[in-house]
Amino acid sequence: MSKPILLFAQPGSSKVNKTGSWRTMMPVFKHKDCTDCRICVTVCPDACVSGKDKIYNANLDYCKGCGVCAYECPVNDIDMVLEVK
Amino acid sequence: MKKLIEGSMAVAESVKRCRPNVVAAYPITPQTHIVENLAQMVADGELKAEFVNTESEFGAASVVLGASAAGARAYSTTTSQGLLLMAEVLYNIAGMRLPVVITCANRAISAPINIWNDHSDAMVIRDSGIIMLFAEDAQELFDMHPQAFKIAENPDIMLPFMVNMDGFILTHAFESVELSDQKLFDEFLPKFNPALKLDPANPITMGTLAEPKWYMETRYKLHETQQEALPLIQKTAEEFKAKFGRWYGGLIDTYRLDDAEIGFVAMGSLIGTLKEVVDDLRAKGEKVGVLKIRSYRPFPKKEILDVCKGLKQLVVFDKSFSYGWGSILQNEMRNCFYGSKHNPMISGFVVGLGGRDIPPSSIIKAYQQTKGKEILDEFVDVNWELVGVRR
Numbered sequence: 411m412s413k414p415i416l417l418f419a420q421p422g423s424s425k426v427n428k429t430g431s432w433r434t435m436m437p438v439f440k441h442k443d444c445t446d447c448r449i450c451v452t453v454c455p456d457a458c459v460s461g462k463d464k465i466y467n468a469n470l471d472y473c474k475g476c477g478v479c480a481y482e483c484p485v486n487d488i489d490m491v492l493e494v495k
Numbered sequence: 496m497k498k499l500i501e502g503s504m505a506v507a508e509s510v511k512r513c514r515p516n517v518v519a520a521y522p523i524t525p526q527t528h529i530v531e532n533l534a535q536m537v538a539d540g541e542l543k544a545e546f547v548n549t550e551s552e553f554g555a556a557s558v559v560l561g562a563s564a565a566g567a568r569a570y571s572t573t574t575s576q577g578l579l580l581m582a583e584v585l586y587n588i589a590g591m592r593l594p595v596v597i598t599c600a601n602r603a604i605s606a607p608i609n610i611w612n613d614h615s616d617a618m619v620i621r622d623s624g625i626i627m628l629f630a631e632d633a634q635e636l637f638d639m640h641p642q643a644f645k646i647a648e649n650p651d652i653m654l655p656f657m658v659n660m661d662g663f664i665l666t667h668a669f670e671s672v673e674l675s676d677q678k679l680f681d682e683f684l685p686k687f688n689p690a691l692k693l694d695p696a697n698p699i700t701m702g703t704l705a706e707p708k709w710y711m712e713t714r715y716k717l718h719e720t721q722q723e724a725l726p727l728i729q730k731t732a733e734e735f736k737a738k739f740g741r742w743y744g745g746l747i748d749t750y751r752l753d754d755a756e757i758g759f760v761a762m763g764s765l766i767g768t769l770k771e772v773v774d775d776l777r778a779k780g781e782k783v784g785v786l787k788i789r790s791y792r793p794f795p796k797k798e799i800l801d802v803c804k805g806l807k808q809l810v811v812f813d814k815s816f817s818y819g820w821g822s823i824l825q826n827e828m829r830n831c832f833y834g835s836k837h838n839p840m841i842s843g844f845v846v847g848l849g850g851r852d853i854p855p856s857s858i859i860k861a862y863q864q865t866k867g868k869e870i871l872d873e874f875v876d877v878n879w880e881l882v883g884v885r886r
Contacts, residue, residue, distance in 0.1 A: 418691055423703040 429456075433475035436493040437468050443485040450479035450488065497673050502633040502665040503528030505672045506572070506598055506658075509640040511542045512680040513596075516567035519547035519558035523577040524610045525662035526600040530572060552577035556584035556597075563593040564701050566692035568644065571595065574662055575602035578616045582623070588655045589624030589717065591702045594647030594687070595655045596640065597625075601763065601814075602662040603849040611850020612662040614762065614814040617791075618823055620657070624717040626724055627792040629659040629762035633670035635743040636660050641684045642731045648687050652724050654717075659791075661764040663850065675739055683738050721793040728790050744787055746795035749802055751777060752784030757866065758803060758839075760786045760828060761812040765846070765853060769812070772858045783862070788824070796831050804837055810865055811843040812858070821872040842870045851876060 419426070439450075444464040451459045451466065458469040459479055468479065480488040500508070506529050510518070518537065520530045536542040545562075549555040552573050559569035573581055578599055588595050601617055603609040617627060626646065630636045639658050647656040660666060691699060705713060729745035736742045750770050752758055759769045766787045776783045786802060786809070788795075803809065813824040820826065825843025832838050842865040847853045857876050864870060 419700040419703045421698045421700055423700045427704050427706065 428471045430471045430473055433470075433473060433493060435475040435477060435490045436470065437473065437475070437477070437480055438489045438491055439465075439467050440487050440489065441465055443487045445485055447484060449482050449484065453478050453482050496676075497671055499669055500633065500672050500674070501528060501667060501669050502636060502660060503600075503667070504532050505633040505637040505670070505674075506640065506660070506666075507532030507536065508672075508674055509637040510570055510596075510598075511536050512675075512677050513570070513641055513644050513684060514542075514568065514680075515544050515570040515596075517545045517547065517559060517562035517569045518542075518571070519549055519555040519562070519569070520571050520573065521549050521552045521555050521577060523552070523574055525602060525612075525666045526572050526574045526577070526598070528666060529598060529600070533570075552580040553584060556581040556588065559595045559597075560584055560588050560591070560593060561693075563588070563595045564591065564693050566687070566689055566694075568648075568687040569593075569595050570597070572598040572600070574600040575604055575610075575616045579604065579619055582620050585620050585625060585655065586623045587702060590713065592653040593655060594644070594653055594689075596643045596647055596658065597655065598636075598640075598658045598660060600662040600666045601659050609849040610662070612664055612764075612814070613848045613850070614659070615816070615848070617657070617659050618815045618817075621792055624654060624721070625792065626652075626654050626656045626721070626728075626790075627659060628656075628728070628790050629788065630665070631743060631764060631766045631787065633665060633668070633672050634741065636665065637672050637674065638735060638739065638741055638743070641680055642728075642735055644687075645684050646724060646727055646731050648689075649727060650690060652720055652727060653689075654720060654724065659763065664764045673741070679738060683735065725790070725793050725795060725797075728793075744789045746790040746793075746798045747802065748787040748789055750785035750787070752786060752802060753805075754782065755784030755806060756782040757808045757810060757862075758784050758786045758806045759810050759812065759858070759862075760788065760824070761814075762788045762791060762824065763814070765812055765814070768853060768855060768858065772855045772862075775855065776859070776862070794827065794831070799828075799831055800835055800837070803832075803839060806839045808840040808842065808865075808867070810862060811841065812846050812853075812861075813843060814845075814847050816845055816848070816872075825871065840867075840869050842868075842873075844870070844873050844875050846875045848874075 458472040537546040559571045562569040643656040732745040769785045811825040813822040822843040
Protein backbone atom coordinates (compact mmCIF):
# COMPACT_ATOMS: atom_id res chain seq x y z
CA MET A 411 0.00 0.00 0.00
CA SER A 412 1.20 3.48 -0.78
CA LYS A 413 0.84 6.16 1.84
CA PRO A 414 -1.81 8.82 1.41
CA ILE A 415 -0.61 12.32 0.63
CA LEU A 416 -1.30 14.19 3.84
CA LEU A 417 -1.91 17.74 2.79
CA PHE A 418 0.15 19.70 5.24
CA ALA A 419 2.78 22.36 5.03
CA GLN A 420 5.21 24.12 7.30
CA PRO A 421 3.74 27.28 8.85
CA GLY A 422 3.95 30.35 6.62
CA SER A 423 2.62 28.73 3.46
CA SER A 424 1.14 32.04 2.26
CA LYS A 425 4.69 33.37 2.11
CA VAL A 426 5.99 30.36 0.21
CA ASN A 427 3.15 30.39 -2.35
CA LYS A 428 4.00 33.36 -4.55
CA THR A 429 0.78 34.48 -6.17
CA GLY A 430 1.96 37.57 -8.07
CA SER A 431 1.59 35.80 -11.40
CA TRP A 432 -2.22 35.93 -11.02
CA ARG A 433 -2.06 39.72 -11.72
CA THR A 434 -2.92 41.58 -14.90
CA MET A 435 -3.02 45.15 -13.53
CA MET A 436 -0.10 46.42 -11.47
CA PRO A 437 -0.10 49.26 -8.91
CA VAL A 438 2.47 51.99 -9.53
CA PHE A 439 3.20 54.03 -6.42
CA LYS A 440 4.09 57.51 -7.73
CA HIS A 441 5.62 58.89 -4.48
CA LYS A 442 4.51 62.44 -5.42
CA ASP A 443 1.54 63.52 -3.33
CA CYS A 444 1.69 60.88 -0.58
CA THR A 445 0.49 62.18 2.81
CA ASP A 446 1.63 59.18 4.85
CA CYS A 447 -2.02 58.29 5.66
CA ARG A 448 -1.17 54.54 5.32
CA ILE A 449 -4.65 53.73 3.96
CA CYS A 450 -3.01 51.63 1.21
CA VAL A 451 -1.26 49.52 3.86
CA THR A 452 -4.48 49.02 5.80
CA VAL A 453 -6.80 48.15 2.91
CA CYS A 454 -4.55 45.75 0.95
CA PRO A 455 -6.37 42.37 1.16
CA ASP A 456 -3.08 40.58 0.67
CA ALA A 457 -1.20 42.65 3.27
CA CYS A 458 1.53 43.16 0.69
CA VAL A 459 1.85 46.98 0.84
CA SER A 460 4.52 48.29 3.20
CA GLY A 461 6.81 51.27 3.67
CA LYS A 462 7.32 54.46 5.71
CA ASP A 463 8.04 58.20 5.36
CA LYS A 464 5.78 58.66 2.28
CA ILE A 465 7.54 55.86 0.40
CA TYR A 466 5.19 52.88 0.05
CA ASN A 467 5.31 49.97 -2.38
CA ALA A 468 3.47 46.71 -3.07
CA ASN A 469 5.37 43.45 -2.90
CA LEU A 470 4.84 42.20 -6.43
CA ASP A 471 5.59 38.58 -5.44
CA TYR A 472 2.13 38.56 -3.84
CA CYS A 473 0.15 41.57 -5.18
CA LYS A 474 -2.76 40.25 -7.28
CA GLY A 475 -3.49 43.65 -8.82
CA CYS A 476 -6.94 44.09 -7.24
CA GLY A 477 -6.55 47.90 -7.26
CA VAL A 478 -8.10 48.55 -3.84
CA CYS A 479 -5.06 50.65 -2.81
CA ALA A 480 -5.32 52.83 -5.92
CA TYR A 481 -9.10 53.24 -5.51
CA GLU A 482 -8.83 54.20 -1.85
CA CYS A 483 -5.77 56.52 -2.11
CA PRO A 484 -7.21 59.98 -1.19
CA VAL A 485 -4.59 61.87 -3.25
CA ASN A 486 -4.54 59.54 -6.28
CA ASP A 487 -0.87 58.81 -5.80
CA ILE A 488 -1.23 55.18 -7.04
CA ASP A 489 -1.91 54.27 -10.69
CA MET A 490 -3.08 50.89 -11.95
CA VAL A 491 -1.35 50.01 -15.19
CA LEU A 492 -1.56 46.98 -17.44
CA GLU A 493 1.46 44.84 -16.74
CA VAL A 494 3.25 43.86 -19.92
CA LYS A 495 6.06 41.35 -19.70
CA MET B 496 -26.19 -8.31 26.74
CA LYS B 497 -29.20 -8.51 24.41
CA LYS B 498 -31.63 -5.63 24.62
CA LEU B 499 -34.76 -4.47 22.78
CA ILE B 500 -33.58 -1.08 21.67
CA GLU B 501 -34.25 1.69 19.15
CA GLY B 502 -31.88 1.83 16.15
CA SER B 503 -30.71 5.32 17.12
CA MET B 504 -29.93 4.11 20.65
CA ALA B 505 -27.98 1.17 19.22
CA VAL B 506 -25.87 3.69 17.25
CA ALA B 507 -25.33 5.85 20.35
CA GLU B 508 -24.39 2.78 22.43
CA SER B 509 -21.91 1.73 19.76
CA VAL B 510 -20.37 5.20 19.34
CA LYS B 511 -20.00 5.43 23.13
CA ARG B 512 -18.00 2.21 23.14
CA CYS B 513 -15.75 3.59 20.38
CA ARG B 514 -14.66 6.27 22.89
CA PRO B 515 -14.77 9.39 20.71
CA ASN B 516 -13.02 12.43 22.18
CA VAL B 517 -15.29 14.93 20.46
CA VAL B 518 -18.94 14.64 19.41
CA ALA B 519 -20.42 17.60 17.54
CA ALA B 520 -23.86 17.55 15.96
CA TYR B 521 -27.00 19.51 15.26
CA PRO B 522 -30.27 17.68 15.83
CA ILE B 523 -32.41 17.00 12.75
CA THR B 524 -35.18 14.46 12.10
CA PRO B 525 -34.75 11.46 11.86
CA GLN B 526 -31.26 11.60 13.35
CA THR B 527 -32.28 13.45 16.55
CA HIS B 528 -32.35 10.45 18.91
CA ILE B 529 -28.71 9.62 18.17
CA VAL B 530 -27.61 13.11 19.25
CA GLU B 531 -29.98 13.15 22.22
CA ASN B 532 -28.68 9.83 23.49
CA LEU B 533 -25.02 10.80 23.06
CA ALA B 534 -25.60 14.16 24.77
CA GLN B 535 -27.25 12.32 27.68
CA MET B 536 -24.34 9.88 27.92
CA VAL B 537 -21.86 12.78 28.09
CA ALA B 538 -24.02 14.63 30.66
CA ASP B 539 -24.28 11.48 32.79
CA GLY B 540 -20.52 10.97 32.67
CA GLU B 541 -20.89 7.62 30.88
CA LEU B 542 -18.97 8.97 27.88
CA LYS B 543 -15.88 11.05 28.52
CA ALA B 544 -16.07 13.29 25.47
CA GLU B 545 -16.39 16.93 24.57
CA PHE B 546 -19.96 17.36 23.33
CA VAL B 547 -20.41 20.44 21.14
CA ASN B 548 -23.99 21.50 20.43
CA THR B 549 -23.38 23.60 17.34
CA GLU B 550 -25.45 26.31 15.65
CA SER B 551 -25.73 24.35 12.39
CA GLU B 552 -24.50 21.28 10.55
CA PHE B 553 -21.85 23.43 8.88
CA GLY B 554 -20.60 24.23 12.37
CA ALA B 555 -20.81 20.59 13.50
CA ALA B 556 -18.77 19.37 10.54
CA SER B 557 -16.26 22.17 11.08
CA VAL B 558 -15.87 21.24 14.75
CA VAL B 559 -15.17 17.57 13.95
CA LEU B 560 -12.78 18.65 11.18
CA GLY B 561 -10.79 20.76 13.64
CA ALA B 562 -10.97 18.16 16.40
CA SER B 563 -9.76 15.40 14.10
CA ALA B 564 -6.93 17.62 12.80
CA ALA B 565 -5.87 18.11 16.42
CA GLY B 566 -5.65 14.33 16.88
CA ALA B 567 -9.04 13.63 18.48
CA ARG B 568 -11.34 10.78 17.54
CA ALA B 569 -14.29 12.81 16.26
CA TYR B 570 -17.88 11.83 15.49
CA SER B 571 -20.89 13.57 14.02
CA THR B 572 -24.28 12.57 12.68
CA THR B 573 -26.81 14.19 10.41
CA THR B 574 -29.26 13.67 7.55
CA SER B 575 -30.80 15.24 4.46
CA GLN B 576 -30.66 19.09 4.52
CA GLY B 577 -28.07 18.84 7.28
CA LEU B 578 -25.82 16.68 5.15
CA LEU B 579 -26.17 19.16 2.29
CA LEU B 580 -25.16 21.97 4.62
CA MET B 581 -22.17 19.85 5.70
CA ALA B 582 -21.22 19.05 2.11
CA GLU B 583 -18.58 21.74 1.66
CA VAL B 584 -16.87 20.77 4.92
CA LEU B 585 -17.08 17.04 4.14
CA TYR B 586 -15.14 17.58 0.92
CA ASN B 587 -12.53 19.39 3.01
CA ILE B 588 -12.45 16.60 5.61
CA ALA B 589 -11.84 14.05 2.81
CA GLY B 590 -9.25 16.25 1.10
CA MET B 591 -7.44 16.84 4.38
CA ARG B 592 -7.49 13.08 5.00
CA LEU B 593 -9.19 13.28 8.40
CA PRO B 594 -10.79 10.04 9.67
CA VAL B 595 -14.02 11.53 10.99
CA VAL B 596 -16.93 9.09 11.30
CA ILE B 597 -20.40 10.37 10.45
CA THR B 598 -23.72 8.54 10.69
CA CYS B 599 -26.26 9.60 8.10
CA ALA B 600 -29.89 8.76 8.85
CA ASN B 601 -30.80 8.70 5.16
CA ARG B 602 -33.70 11.00 4.34
CA ALA B 603 -35.22 12.66 1.27
CA ILE B 604 -34.26 16.17 0.21
CA SER B 605 -36.55 19.21 -0.16
CA ALA B 606 -38.57 20.47 -1.99
CA PRO B 607 -41.26 19.46 -1.32
CA ILE B 608 -40.15 19.09 2.30
CA ASN B 609 -40.14 15.47 3.33
CA ILE B 610 -38.61 13.97 6.44
CA TRP B 611 -38.88 10.31 5.42
CA ASN B 612 -36.39 7.84 4.08
CA ASP B 613 -34.60 7.54 0.77
CA HIS B 614 -30.95 7.66 -0.33
CA SER B 615 -30.93 11.03 -2.13
CA ASP B 616 -28.92 12.78 0.59
CA ALA B 617 -26.05 10.29 0.58
CA MET B 618 -25.74 10.55 -3.21
CA VAL B 619 -24.99 14.27 -2.93
CA ILE B 620 -21.60 13.59 -1.35
CA ARG B 621 -20.83 10.28 -3.05
CA ASP B 622 -17.98 11.89 -5.06
CA SER B 623 -16.32 13.64 -2.12
CA GLY B 624 -13.83 10.87 -1.30
CA ILE B 625 -15.70 9.75 1.84
CA ILE B 626 -16.09 5.99 2.42
CA MET B 627 -19.79 5.04 2.42
CA LEU B 628 -21.32 1.84 3.78
CA PHE B 629 -25.03 1.05 4.09
CA ALA B 630 -26.33 -0.99 7.04
CA GLU B 631 -29.26 -3.37 6.94
CA ASP B 632 -30.49 -3.46 10.52
CA ALA B 633 -29.84 -2.14 14.05
CA GLN B 634 -27.37 -4.90 14.92
CA GLU B 635 -25.33 -4.24 11.80
CA LEU B 636 -25.32 -0.53 12.71
CA PHE B 637 -24.10 -1.29 16.23
CA ASP B 638 -21.35 -3.41 14.69
CA MET B 639 -20.46 -1.08 11.81
CA HIS B 640 -19.27 1.88 13.89
CA PRO B 641 -16.16 0.28 15.42
CA GLN B 642 -15.32 -1.05 11.94
CA ALA B 643 -15.82 2.48 10.57
CA PHE B 644 -13.34 4.05 13.01
CA LYS B 645 -10.85 1.23 12.47
CA ILE B 646 -10.93 1.53 8.67
CA ALA B 647 -10.96 5.35 8.60
CA GLU B 648 -8.07 5.68 11.06
CA ASN B 649 -5.85 3.11 9.35
CA PRO B 650 -2.62 5.02 8.56
CA ASP B 651 -2.81 3.81 4.95
CA ILE B 652 -6.38 5.06 4.54
CA MET B 653 -7.03 8.22 6.59
CA LEU B 654 -10.40 9.01 5.03
CA PRO B 655 -13.72 10.03 6.55
CA PHE B 656 -16.36 7.32 6.84
CA MET B 657 -20.11 7.69 6.53
CA VAL B 658 -22.31 4.99 8.04
CA ASN B 659 -25.68 5.07 6.28
CA MET B 660 -28.87 3.98 8.02
CA ASP B 661 -32.38 4.32 6.64
CA GLY B 662 -34.22 7.13 8.40
CA PHE B 663 -37.17 6.00 10.59
CA ILE B 664 -37.01 2.43 9.24
CA LEU B 665 -33.77 1.90 11.17
CA THR B 666 -33.50 4.99 13.40
CA HIS B 667 -36.90 4.65 15.07
CA ALA B 668 -37.66 0.93 14.92
CA PHE B 669 -37.00 -1.19 18.01
CA GLU B 670 -34.95 -4.31 17.44
CA SER B 671 -33.27 -6.88 19.62
CA VAL B 672 -29.60 -5.89 19.63
CA GLU B 673 -26.64 -7.65 21.21
CA LEU B 674 -24.80 -4.82 22.99
CA SER B 675 -21.27 -6.17 23.16
CA ASP B 676 -18.99 -5.27 26.07
CA GLN B 677 -16.66 -2.29 26.16
CA LYS B 678 -13.77 -4.74 26.62
CA LEU B 679 -14.35 -6.28 23.17
CA PHE B 680 -14.52 -2.84 21.58
CA ASP B 681 -11.25 -1.80 23.26
CA GLU B 682 -9.52 -4.95 21.99
CA PHE B 683 -10.90 -4.47 18.46
CA LEU B 684 -10.39 -0.74 18.03
CA PRO B 685 -6.92 0.63 18.79
CA LYS B 686 -6.36 4.17 20.05
CA PHE B 687 -6.29 6.88 17.36
CA ASN B 688 -2.72 8.01 16.95
CA PRO B 689 -2.31 10.08 13.77
CA ALA B 690 1.11 10.61 12.20
CA LEU B 691 0.39 14.32 11.89
CA LYS B 692 -1.77 16.58 14.00
CA LEU B 693 -2.14 20.22 14.92
CA ASP B 694 0.19 20.90 17.82
CA PRO B 695 1.32 24.38 18.98
CA ALA B 696 4.75 22.97 19.89
CA ASN B 697 5.27 21.67 16.37
CA PRO B 698 3.09 23.78 14.08
CA ILE B 699 1.94 22.63 10.66
CA THR B 700 -0.61 23.97 8.18
CA MET B 701 -3.34 21.64 6.94
CA GLY B 702 -5.48 22.08 3.85
CA THR B 703 -3.19 24.75 2.44
CA LEU B 704 -3.21 26.10 -1.11
CA ALA B 705 -2.32 23.51 -3.74
CA GLU B 706 -1.58 25.16 -7.06
CA PRO B 707 -2.38 23.38 -10.34
CA LYS B 708 0.98 21.60 -10.18
CA TRP B 709 0.05 19.89 -6.87
CA TYR B 710 -3.74 19.53 -6.78
CA MET B 711 -4.25 16.71 -9.28
CA GLU B 712 -1.93 14.34 -7.41
CA THR B 713 -3.93 14.78 -4.20
CA ARG B 714 -7.16 13.94 -6.05
CA TYR B 715 -5.57 10.90 -7.70
CA LYS B 716 -4.54 9.72 -4.24
CA LEU B 717 -8.15 9.95 -3.03
CA HIS B 718 -9.16 7.45 -5.70
CA GLU B 719 -6.13 5.24 -5.12
CA THR B 720 -6.84 5.13 -1.38
CA GLN B 721 -10.51 4.33 -2.00
CA GLN B 722 -9.35 1.35 -4.08
CA GLU B 723 -6.96 0.31 -1.32
CA ALA B 724 -9.79 0.49 1.20
CA LEU B 725 -11.63 -2.33 -0.63
CA PRO B 726 -9.58 -5.23 0.81
CA LEU B 727 -9.41 -3.48 4.19
CA ILE B 728 -13.20 -3.19 4.49
CA GLN B 729 -13.43 -6.95 3.80
CA LYS B 730 -10.59 -7.76 6.22
CA THR B 731 -12.04 -5.58 8.98
CA ALA B 732 -15.45 -7.29 8.67
CA GLU B 733 -13.65 -10.64 8.97
CA GLU B 734 -11.68 -9.46 12.03
CA PHE B 735 -14.94 -8.28 13.54
CA LYS B 736 -16.51 -11.66 12.93
CA ALA B 737 -13.57 -13.43 14.57
CA LYS B 738 -13.87 -11.28 17.71
CA PHE B 739 -17.62 -10.64 17.98
CA GLY B 740 -19.00 -13.61 16.03
CA ARG B 741 -21.29 -11.54 13.81
CA TRP B 742 -21.23 -11.11 10.03
CA TYR B 743 -23.16 -8.99 7.54
CA GLY B 744 -20.92 -9.42 4.54
CA GLY B 745 -17.75 -7.50 3.81
CA LEU B 746 -18.00 -5.39 0.70
CA ILE B 747 -21.13 -7.20 -0.39
CA ASP B 748 -23.33 -9.95 0.96
CA THR B 749 -25.50 -12.48 -0.79
CA TYR B 750 -28.64 -14.39 0.14
CA ARG B 751 -29.63 -17.55 -1.75
CA LEU B 752 -27.74 -16.22 -4.76
CA ASP B 753 -25.47 -19.24 -5.44
CA ASP B 754 -27.90 -21.18 -7.66
CA ALA B 755 -30.10 -18.21 -8.58
CA GLU B 756 -30.91 -17.03 -12.09
CA ILE B 757 -32.20 -13.61 -11.11
CA GLY B 758 -30.62 -11.46 -8.40
CA PHE B 759 -32.25 -8.55 -6.54
CA VAL B 760 -29.83 -5.71 -5.79
CA ALA B 761 -30.29 -3.00 -3.14
CA MET B 762 -28.68 -1.17 -0.24
CA GLY B 763 -29.78 -0.66 3.37
CA SER B 764 -32.91 -1.87 5.14
CA LEU B 765 -34.65 -2.91 1.91
CA ILE B 766 -32.41 -6.01 1.96
CA GLY B 767 -34.58 -7.44 4.76
CA THR B 768 -37.72 -7.08 2.62
CA LEU B 769 -35.94 -8.60 -0.39
CA LYS B 770 -34.90 -11.65 1.66
CA GLU B 771 -38.55 -12.22 2.62
CA VAL B 772 -39.62 -11.88 -1.02
CA VAL B 773 -36.89 -14.27 -2.14
CA ASP B 774 -38.05 -16.87 0.40
CA ASP B 775 -41.63 -16.55 -0.87
CA LEU B 776 -40.60 -16.78 -4.52
CA ARG B 777 -38.24 -19.69 -3.82
CA ALA B 778 -41.14 -21.58 -2.21
CA LYS B 779 -42.93 -21.20 -5.54
CA GLY B 780 -39.90 -22.55 -7.43
CA GLU B 781 -38.51 -19.22 -8.70
CA LYS B 782 -34.70 -19.15 -8.76
CA VAL B 783 -34.02 -15.78 -7.14
CA GLY B 784 -31.49 -14.38 -4.67
CA VAL B 785 -30.28 -11.14 -3.11
CA LEU B 786 -27.09 -9.15 -3.68
CA LYS B 787 -26.55 -6.61 -0.93
CA ILE B 788 -24.23 -3.71 -1.70
CA ARG B 789 -22.71 -3.02 1.71
CA SER B 790 -19.84 -0.83 0.53
CA TYR B 791 -21.05 1.81 -1.92
CA ARG B 792 -17.84 3.89 -1.93
CA PRO B 793 -15.47 2.28 -2.71
CA PHE B 794 -17.68 0.37 -5.16
CA PRO B 795 -16.75 -3.35 -5.10
CA LYS B 796 -16.83 -4.02 -8.84
CA LYS B 797 -14.69 -7.17 -8.81
CA GLU B 798 -16.64 -8.79 -5.97
CA ILE B 799 -19.95 -8.02 -7.70
CA LEU B 800 -18.78 -9.53 -11.00
CA ASP B 801 -17.56 -12.63 -9.13
CA VAL B 802 -20.86 -13.44 -7.41
CA CYS B 803 -23.00 -12.64 -10.47
CA LYS B 804 -21.29 -15.12 -12.80
CA GLY B 805 -24.25 -17.52 -12.87
CA LEU B 806 -26.99 -14.90 -13.10
CA LYS B 807 -29.17 -14.25 -16.15
CA GLN B 808 -30.65 -11.05 -14.83
CA LEU B 809 -30.20 -8.45 -12.09
CA VAL B 810 -33.05 -6.33 -10.80
CA VAL B 811 -31.92 -3.20 -8.99
CA PHE B 812 -34.14 -1.49 -6.43
CA ASP B 813 -32.87 2.04 -5.91
CA LYS B 814 -33.91 4.71 -3.40
CA SER B 815 -32.19 7.50 -5.32
CA PHE B 816 -32.38 9.09 -8.74
CA SER B 817 -30.28 11.35 -10.94
CA TYR B 818 -32.82 13.57 -12.66
CA GLY B 819 -32.05 13.80 -16.35
CA TRP B 820 -30.07 10.58 -16.33
CA GLY B 821 -31.72 7.78 -14.36
CA SER B 822 -31.59 5.49 -11.36
CA ILE B 823 -28.14 5.91 -9.82
CA LEU B 824 -27.58 2.40 -8.46
CA GLN B 825 -29.07 0.81 -11.60
CA ASN B 826 -26.70 2.76 -13.85
CA GLU B 827 -23.68 2.04 -11.64
CA MET B 828 -24.52 -1.66 -11.77
CA ARG B 829 -24.87 -1.52 -15.57
CA ASN B 830 -21.58 0.36 -15.81
CA CYS B 831 -19.98 -2.31 -13.60
CA PHE B 832 -20.75 -5.05 -16.15
CA TYR B 833 -19.95 -3.08 -19.29
CA GLY B 834 -17.01 -4.71 -21.07
CA SER B 835 -17.02 -7.81 -18.87
CA LYS B 836 -17.33 -11.29 -20.37
CA HIS B 837 -20.56 -12.05 -18.54
CA ASN B 838 -23.32 -9.57 -19.25
CA PRO B 839 -26.60 -10.29 -17.46
CA MET B 840 -29.68 -8.25 -18.31
CA ILE B 841 -30.00 -5.44 -15.75
CA SER B 842 -33.32 -3.81 -14.86
CA GLY B 843 -33.86 -0.95 -12.46
CA PHE B 844 -36.78 0.14 -10.32
CA VAL B 845 -36.99 3.33 -8.27
CA VAL B 846 -38.69 2.66 -4.95
CA GLY B 847 -39.49 4.33 -1.67
CA LEU B 848 -38.59 7.93 -2.52
CA GLY B 849 -39.56 10.18 0.37
CA GLY B 850 -40.55 7.23 2.52
CA ARG B 851 -43.13 5.65 0.16
CA ASP B 852 -43.78 2.23 1.65
CA ILE B 853 -42.20 -0.73 -0.15
CA PRO B 854 -44.38 -3.77 0.59
CA PRO B 855 -43.25 -7.22 -0.63
CA SER B 856 -46.20 -7.16 -3.07
CA SER B 857 -44.63 -4.20 -4.93
CA ILE B 858 -41.32 -6.06 -5.26
CA ILE B 859 -43.09 -9.18 -6.54
CA LYS B 860 -45.09 -7.10 -9.04
CA ALA B 861 -41.91 -5.46 -10.33
CA TYR B 862 -40.25 -8.88 -10.57
CA GLN B 863 -43.12 -10.33 -12.58
CA GLN B 864 -43.05 -7.32 -14.93
CA THR B 865 -39.35 -7.49 -15.58
CA LYS B 866 -38.60 -11.23 -15.53
CA GLY B 867 -36.80 -11.83 -18.84
CA LYS B 868 -37.51 -8.28 -19.98
CA GLU B 869 -35.32 -5.20 -19.49
CA ILE B 870 -37.11 -2.34 -17.73
CA LEU B 871 -35.16 0.79 -16.79
CA ASP B 872 -35.72 3.76 -14.47
CA GLU B 873 -39.21 2.52 -13.59
CA PHE B 874 -40.87 4.36 -10.70
CA VAL B 875 -42.77 1.82 -8.59
CA ASP B 876 -46.18 2.49 -7.01
CA VAL B 877 -46.59 5.94 -8.53
CA ASN B 878 -50.10 7.34 -8.76
CA TRP B 879 -50.10 8.02 -12.50
CA GLU B 880 -53.42 9.80 -12.34
CA LEU B 881 -51.87 12.33 -9.96
CA VAL B 882 -48.82 12.75 -12.14
CA GLY B 883 -51.07 13.34 -15.14
CA VAL B 884 -49.14 11.07 -17.46
CA ARG B 885 -50.97 8.80 -19.86
CA ARG B 886 -49.29 5.40 -19.99
